Amino acid sequence: SQQGEEDPQALSIQEGENATMNCSYKTSINNLQWYRQNSGRGLVHLILIRSNEREKHSGRLRVTLDTSKKSSSLLITASRAADTASYFCATDEPGNTGKLIFGQGTTLQVKP
Amino acid sequence: DAMVIQNPRYQVTQFGKPVTLSCSQTLNHNVMYWYQQKSSQAPKLLFHYYDKDFNNEADTPDNFQSRRPNTSFCFLDIRSPGLGDAAMYLCATSRDGAGGTVDTQYFGPGTRLTVL
Numbered sequence: 001s002q003q004g005e006e007d008p009q010a011l012s013i014q015e016g017e018n019a020t021m022n023c024s025y026k027t028s029i030n031n032l033q034w035y036r037q038n039s040g041r042g043l044v045h046l047i048l049i050r051s052n053e054r055e056k057h058s059g060r061l062r063v064t065l066d067t068s069k070k071s072s073s074l075l076i077t078a079s080r081a082a083d084t085a086s087y088f089c090a091t092d093e094p095g096n097t098g099k100l101i102f103g104q105g106t107t108l109q110v111k112p
Numbered sequence: 113d114a115m116v117i118q119n120p121r122y123q124v125t126q127f128g129k130p131v132t133l134s135c136s137q138t139l140n141h142n143v144m145y146w147y148q149q150k151s152s153q154a155p156k157l158l159f160h161y162y163d164k165d166f167n168n169e170a171d172t173p174d175n176f177q178s179r180r181p182n183t184s185f186c187f188l189d190i191r192s193p194g195l196g197d198a199a200m201y202l203c204a205t206s207r208d209g210a211g212g213t214v215d216t217q218y219f220g221p222g223t224r225l226t227v228l
Contacts, residue, residue, distance in 0.1 A: 030213040035217075043204075045218065100214050105154060
C-alpha cells in the first residue's frame with residue numbers, strides 16, 4: 001500500500017537553526033498533509049497542500065510539493081525548543097476512500 | 113471550544129478483560145476514525161465511520177469492534193485484549209472532503225492502553 005516515507009528518521013538541531021524534513025510517496029495523490037505529535041499526545045494538523053499546489057506557508061512553516069518526484073518537504077525556520085516533536089506526512093489513499101496513510105515520521109529535537 | 117475528547121486518557125486492563133475506549137466530538141464532523149499507534153510508529157487506521165457507514169480495515173483483528181451511536185460519539189471495544197494490543201489509541205474526525213478526498217483530520221489526545 002502507498003505510504004509516505006520520511007527522511008531523516010531523527011533530526012537534532014540547535015535552537016534558531018532551520019529544520020528540513022522530507023517525505024516521499026508512491027502513487028498519485030489528491031493532497032498531502034503534515035502533522036505534528038508531541039510526546040504522548042494526539043496529532044495536530046499543520047498544513048494541507050493540494051496536488052496542484054507547489055508551495056505553502058504558515059508562519060515559520062514552509063511546505064513544498066513536487067508531484068513529478070512524488071515528494072514533499074517541510075521546513076521549519078528559526079526553530080524553537082517547543083518545536084521538539086515528531087512530524088508525520090500523510091497522503092490520501094488512492095481511490096478516494098477518505099483515508100490517510102501516514103509516514104513513519106521524523107523525530108525532531110531542538111536543543112535550547 | 114470545539115474539540116475531540118477521548119476518555120479515559122490512560123486505561124489499564126488485564127489480559128483478556130474487555131475494555132471500551134470512548135471518543136466524543138463537538139465539531140459535528142461526519143467522519144470519525146480510530147487509529148492504533150505503537151511506540152515510534154505511524155498511526156495505523158483500524159476503522160472509520162462515514163456517518164453511520166462503518167468501514168473496517170482488512171487487517172484489523174476481529175478482536176476490535178466499534179460503535180457509533182450518534183454523530184458525536186464513537187467507541188472502540190477490545191473484546192479480549194492481548195499484550196500486543198498495548199498502544200496509544202487515537203480518535204480523529206474530519207469533514208467530508210470534496211470528491212472523496214480527505215480533509216484535515218482533528219485528533220483527540222489519545223488513550224494509552226496498558227495490558228497486564
